Amino acid sequence: MSQAFHELTIKKITRETPSAVSISFDIPESLKSTFSYKSGQYITVKKEVNGEEVRRSYSICSSPYFNEALTIAVKEVENGKMSPILNKEIKEGEVLTVSEPEGNFVLKPKTKYLSLFAGGSGITPIIGLLKQALHEGVKHIHMVYANTKEDEIIFNSELEQLQSQFSDKITIHHFLEENNGGIAAETGRISTEFLAKAKKVRAFRKAEHFICGPGPMMKFVEEQLLQLGIKSDAINLEYFEAPEEELEDTTSGEFSGDAKVKVILDGVTTELTVNEKENILGAMLSAGLDAPYSCQGGVCATCRALVSKGDVYLSQNLGITDGEIDQGYTLTCSSYPRSKEIEINFDEA
Numbered sequence: 001m002s003q004a005f006h007e008l009t010i011k012k013i014t015r016e017t018p019s020a021v022s023i024s025f026d027i028p029e030s031l032k033s034t035f036s037y038k039s040g041q042y043i044t045v046k047k048e049v050n051g052e053e054v055r056r057s058y059s060i061c062s063s064p065y066f067n068e069a070l071t072i073a074v075k076e077v078e079n080g081k082m083s084p085i086l087n088k089e090i091k092e093g094e095v096l097t098v099s100e101p102e103g104n105f106v107l108k109p110k111t112k113y114l115s116l117f118a119g120g121s122g123i124t125p126i127i128g129l130l131k132q133a134l135h136e137g138v139k140h141i142h143m144v145y146a147n148t149k150e151d152e153i154i155f156n157s158e159l160e161q162l163q164s165q166f167s168d169k170i171t172i173h174h175f176l177e178e179n180n181g182g183i184a185a186e187t188g189r190i191s192t193e194f195l196a197k198a199k200k201v202r203a204f205r206k207a208e209h210f211i212c213g214p215g216p217m218m219k220f221v222e223e224q225l226l227q228l229g230i231k232s233d234a235i236n237l238e239y240f241e242a243p244e245e246e247l248e249d250t251t252s253g254e255f256s257g258d259a260k261v262k263v264i265l266d267g268v269t270t271e272l273t274v275n276e277k278e279n280i281l282g283a284m285l286s287a288g289l290d291a292p293y294s295c296q297g298g299v300c301a302t303c304r305a306l307v308s309k310g311d312v313y314l315s316q317n318l319g320i321t322d323g324e325i326d327q328g329y330t331l332t333c334s335s336y337p338r339s340k341e342i343e344i345n346f347d348e349a
C-alpha cells in the first residue's frame, strides 16, 4: 500500500542537547486513531529541500502510556538534508508532513525482564520502550546508554528522574568516551567484560534485549550477547544507518538487461521496464508512482513488498528477517531484477 502522510502542526520544540531537539506535534481529534502508536515505532517526515523531495524516519520518543504529545527527537547530522532544518529552521506552529506511525521495534506481550542498549540518538525509541515497560509493570529494566560526552546525553534529566522514581525497577549504566566525571559513568565504550558481568544476573539472562545506536555499537553488542548464549530471538535491533557492505548476490547471476516488472500498488497494476542495475523502488519513483519509502538504504522496511513472481537480488538488508525473505518479501529500494519477468505486490506487504 502507498504511504499515508498528514499535515501536523508543531506544538513544541525543545532543545535537548547542543545538537539535538525534540519536536512534539498537535494531533487533531480527527487523526487521533490514525496516530495512535506503540512505543518504539517511528514516523517519516517528508519535506521539499532545494526542489527535491526528502524523506527521513525518526523514532517516536514519547509514550502513549504517559499521556504525552507525540514527540520525535532529531540529532543534527553534519551535511544532512533534513536534520539541520529540523534543528535550526523550523518553528513552533509550523506544519510538517508526517507519515502514520510504523515499525516492529516494539515490546512483546508479557515481557518480564527488559535489557535496553542505546547509543547516542538511538535513545529515541529506547526511552519509549522504557516508559511502556514501567507502565506495564515489567519486573526489572537493565539499561545501558553510551555517548561520546556528557553534554550529548539526550534526555539525561528525564532518565535521572525516572531512575529515582522507579529506583527498584531500573538500573541505568552510562558509558562516556570522554568522561569528565560530571555524572556516574564508565569511561570508554561498552565492553566484553561489562556484558559478561551483566550476564551473571538472572534478570539480564532472561531479558528481552533491545539495541539501537550506531551500526558498529549495535553489531558489537549483538555479537557479544550471542557469544554469551543469549538466543537470537531475544535480541531486537533497530538500525538508523545503511549497512556498509552489500550482501552477496546469491541469485543465479544469469540475468542481464531489462526486466518486465509488474507492480501492484493500491489495487492498481503498472508495468515497468527495469534494468538489472536499477533498483525497483527507483524505477517506480521515476515512473511517478506513489511508492512507500523513507531511508532508501535497506534499513527502515517502509518499502517492503512481496515478490509474487520472478527473482530479485536484495543488496542491502537491515529491515526484514530471513523468515520474511523466505516468505518472498523484499525491500524494493535495494532490489535489482534477476529474472525477465517479475511481479511485486505492495498490497500484500
Ligand code: FES
Pocket: 292, 293, 294, 295, 296, 297, 298, 299, 300, 301, 302, 303, 304, 319, 331, 332, 333, 334
Ligand atoms: S526505503 Fe527504507 S528499507 Fe527501503
